[in-house]
Structures are given as structure tokens and as C-alpha cells.
Amino acid sequence: MDSKKLKANLETLKKKIPKKPKTKLPVYPKNISESLQLYLRHRTIDVMRYACWIYDEHNWPLPLYVNPAKIKIGYLNEFMFTKLGMNDFKYFDLFGGLRLKIDEAFEMPRNIITRCMWLLRYHKRKKLEYFDYLIVPLICRFFGVTNISTFNIELFNENYDYLSLKIIENQILQEKRDIVKEIFANFKKGRYASCITSIYPILDFLTRRYFDTKDFGKDMVSVNAMFKAAGFGEQEIDNLKPGAATRKLMVLLTKNEISRAEYKVLSEKHEHGLGFAGMALSSFLTFSNQYYGYYRSEKGDADVLNRHSILHGANNDFGTKINAIKLITYLYLTLELEPVLKILFKNK
Template sequence: MLIKGLNCVIPRRLNVFLKKMADCGWFVPNFDTISGKEINVLISYLYSNQIDEIDKYFIKYFKENYERLKDIIIEKYINRKVILIEAFESFEAQRFYSAIVLFLTQIDGICYDYFGEKFFLNDPKNNYKPKVFPKIRKTLLEQHHFTLGSIEQKTPINMHQSELNRWVVYLNRHEIIHGIDIDFGNELNAYKILSMIAYLTKIIEGFCFFK
């Protein structure tokens, strides 16, 4: 699969950036058009512990692109259209608990539809990376593997709950789905989960739609 219009950011630098943003709970669907200057600013926020500034940046991006992303996601996964419409309606009605749970279940299902593995199933034989990761990686040309920085490692959303105490950002799928976390239902977390679907859709679509 060929990336179309990838910005001339150094691959290793972009890979590290994607990893760092995923550690903060953000999966970056506009990675092919984000500028080097924006990357520098966001990384500086991370190292100065200004996580709220990172959140402001991505919330602004998703608010400005919300309707377009919603239409793309709903039409892309036609077999999941009814569920996704309900998830977005819940989001828009500020029923964030419902929206987040629905989005999380669909992330697993979307990966299963396209790659035969659930996203939130980790592989103990491969440093507990998502089991789906090698299959996603095979869909890309080798020179584009660096764009998978968001999912080539464990991040707070998919790691074991015993590891979460060392992370600044606390948003974990297992604790949400199994009823341990009862405070996850807010706008910020809903946008973070939406970012996961948008990022995965970008990978599946060959990066054509998200500019």
C-alpha cells in the first residue's frame, strides 16, 4: 500500500512522535500533513509536562474535522453503520460513557474485519504488542512502516492495568469495559477514542482521505 502525499518529515522522527502522542492517548490521523514545526511544539509540551496543551491541540483538530471524519468512518464500515451512527449520536448528545464504550467495541471489530485479529488482544510472544500489528504492517510498503508508531508498542489504552501507575495519562480499555474505571465519560476521552478509529481508518484507506 502506498502513502499518498506524505509530508517530508524524517521518518524516524515521525515514528517517535506518533509513539509519544499515543502515550498521551492520542492517535494522529493527520500524520501525513502535520508539519515539523507542529511536531516540535507538541513534543516540547510533552517534555515540559504540559499535557493539557497537547489535549487542546488535538481537540481543536477533531472539532474542526468532526463532521468530515464522522461521514468517512460511517460510510467506510457499512456493516457497522447502525452502531457507529448511535455512537456518534451519543457523542453529540454528550453521553460520553455510551459513546466511548461503543467506539471501543468497534475498534476491535474493525480490526477483526480487515485483519482477522482484535486490536485489544495483545501477544505475549511479541512484547505484548497488539496481535493485529504484524498483519497491519504487512499491508504497507516497508518504507512506510514508520507510520505505525502509534500501535507498534503497548500504550495506556491497551496495556495491563498493573502497568498503568507509571503513566501520566490514565485511559485503559480493560478498565472501562470491565467496569473498573467509572470516571472515563468525558469529552476529552471521547475524542481520544475517536482518534483511534480515525487513525486506523487512515491506515486501512491507504492515507488518502485525511488531509
């Protein structure tokens, strides 16, 4: 499969993303598969984008394993959401804007402390729904309440039974069920190194299934190379997130580094219109590039979760709970992306 075909398949995927309806929908998609039939509101996309930037920065894949029928994120996290979660777009800019790497310090809006105190005392959010739980990392980042790894560990623990069952019972993994069960058995017993290394062949197996081939050459490394050949380097991968390119171009526009005409042209060029699928795909590829990065020699960052360094014995400290959770989260994301990746990898 060449880069030209991948670009064509991206256009095919784009055409499958539902447009905004004229009237408000009673329901929204609860997973990636449903997002190819149901429109996902812009407010949720905005939350996802800012949260995804935080996850990217800390080498975490997007956690999509929360049960939509019974959202559980932990008592403290839910308390923060209830007291500080906000629907207004300007607050997303306030929280999420801290992530943007600009030279000058972030300028706090006027009366922000007063606003926050009012929210703490009087603001009451309705119960969690859809992907509202992704607001919590934004709140954590803004107020410095907890770090992203702490949040993800609690989120994972709260949803462990649901996500483990979803992975074990996934139809595409039926012939690998015993291995998958062993992965979770090792995790429960604290054998994190065994858990991590057992996931490797599962990920390669999934890639071959999505490519519809038995060729061992079709693995996650080849996926990264394929996207890179199609012009999706690190910057373009980030722009797969809806609104990411526009948000960054807006910063340049406000600094008078580009004209309004240039802003319009560049926005149209770099916005891919892939909705929820683009958000998940961007997270998937960003983590893949870091995890499957190729090193020719040992490096000092031995604590970084990298498959190549682990296989060559350059990493002695990879067997941690955090790394195991990262890789299980990545496995879940890969399974969730099945309908998207099958479209992108179609070679006929």
C-alpha cells in the same frame, strides 16, 4: 497465525514501501494507502516521528483525520505554524530532541532566542500541505504554548464533519452504520461514556475483518500478544518508526557508549524501513498496549483510558470528551491502517 508468519509479513510490507526516486515527485501520499504506491519525503517522516513521540508520551494515537484537500487546524495553531514552522532538519532536532529522555538538561544552541525573534518577525511559511500540521505539536512542546490535548481537541473540532463522514461511509463498516451513527450522535450530545463503550465492538469487528475470520478470539488483545511474541515489545514497537532507532543510537554514539561499528550494526538491525506505514503502525500498537493493558485488580490510575478497567467498573471517570476523542482518533487510525494490517495478518 504465529510470530514467524508475522515477521515474514513485515518483510512483505517493507518491500511494498516505495524507494526514494531520482527526481523530485510532483505529489506525495496523502494517506497510508497511497504511501504503498507513492514515496513520502524524509522531511515529512522526520516531522511525523518527533510528533509521534510526543503523542506516545501523552497516550494519544496519531491524528490522521485531517482533510488533505482542506487542512484546518485552528486559527492559533495555524498562526504558530506560519510564524514558527520550519523546514530545516536542524530545527526538527531542536524541537524534537526535547522529547529524548536523557539525564542532562537539554542544551540550548547559541543565539536561539535571537533566531526565534527573527522568525517571529520575518519568517513566513507557505500554506499548510500534506502532514505539515504535525509540526505544531513540536512547536507547542518547545515553546510551552499549549498542551497536546488542547491542540488535539481543536484539531478534532475543526475536522469533525470530515472525519465523522469518512468513518460513517467507510465500506468495511457498512453493516455497522447505525451503530457508528449512534457513536457520533452520543458524542455530539456529550454522552461520552456511551460513545466510548459503543466503539469497543466496532474495533473488535475490524480486527476480525482484517484477519479474515469470524473467530471472536481474534481481537485487539490478540494483536498485541501476536506482536509481542514476534519480539515487538515496547522498545521494538517504537523502532517501527523510521529513524527512531538511528536517532536513539546516535545519542549513545555521541556519549561514547557505543562504537561507530556498533552503531552501524545496530542501526541496520533495528531500522525496519516501513516508512509512513511503520509510523502509523507504531502509534497504533503503542496506544493499543496502553488501552488494552490487562489489570488483575483495581489501580489508582482510574483516569487512564483502559478498556479492561472500564469493563470491570474500576474507572469512574472515563467518560470525558478527551477520552472520546482519543478513541475516535484510534478508530480512524485503525481504519486507515486497513491495507497495512491486512498484509500483516495474512495467514496464507
